[in-house]
Amino acid sequence: MKPSFQQAFNKALQQEELTQEDLVLLLQAQGEDAQALRNLANEVRHQAVGDVVHLRGIIEFSNYCSQQCHYCGLRAGNTALGRYRLTQEEIMTVAEAAVRRGYKTLVLQSGEDMNFSVEAITELVQELKKMDVAITLSCGERSYQVYEQWRLAGADRYLIKQETSDPILFSRLRPGRTLDERLECQRYLKDLGYQLGSGCMVGLPGQTIATLAQDILLMREMQVNMSGIGPFIPHGQTPLKMASRGSVELTLNMLAAARLVMPWVHLPATTALSTLNPEGRKLALLSGANVIMPNVSPQEFRSLYQIYPDKYCINDPLDDHWEELHNLIHSLGRTVGTDYGHNYFEEAFSYVQSKI
């Protein structure tokens, strides 16, 4: 082991609190150091959240977006993209199919589509909850009142990533928006009793290893319940089309470091990682991840939810996907979650403290 890495790694082994400097050393690990880091995260994952892998079915119900994020293919400025908005019936149809297939969580995701009304989403949540599933919403930055309405309708979780912990980079890449406002939304959600999903991209232009270390520390500070960490993939119709893609190796190190700093957290093996490496899911599950979020949207719309190009598994029918995932999870000696797979920070945290 590289001596500088060894020092930080030993702190992780002893479960000492890791500083930003320690995380920078861990994130830079290569070769056998990187493998040791990921193995340790895999062990901590086993101890803290067990061997269950939770499957969450994502329904991408609208690709309209009012925002202009420089990294994302759904940005309003991308006029080359065909737009769609599913009807309530279309959403209910795919949701029922997913629930029949065995999904216990549905994630409703869209761009910031202000023409899909708050009331329509409220009604959807109420209808979906009748099917005995946990509901995650991912519909962007809204007011406290809107989040409250959806929470009262039955929504369990909300996914709103911090994207980057660097406030200057954040506002450069998300014109008109600030990191502070984003974190304020996250505080509202925690306050309302949602399980909070955050996350960040790895390899954004202008991001440094120190930014990534800070990303993990900020998520710990926000006591997030879930953290979606995936590589940035440039999209040809965005201002970042010439930028380089994020690294798979660094993304795996990020997952591992996030697991070490937040043992309780739900960590998905992101679709973006699988898009860059067909083995991505497996590698992530062996580096601390314990969640997979397959796409259960109607086939004909999937290619239009083009956040980045060549999204993985865009054509997989529901049944094939289900079987393939079960095979993968079982081949790793793990099991598929059969309950909602909630993550309550406090409970999980005390569980971890007693266990490790």
Ligand code: 5AD
């Ligand atoms: N590459 C990877 N991930 C992206 N996202 C948006 N654009 C990209 C991209 N080009 C992620 C962001 C956002 C989510 C919808 O997708 O993290 O929160």
Ligand code: SF4
């Ligand atoms: Fe819209 Fe979200 Fe894409 Fe930004 S990242 S353009 S808010 S869909």
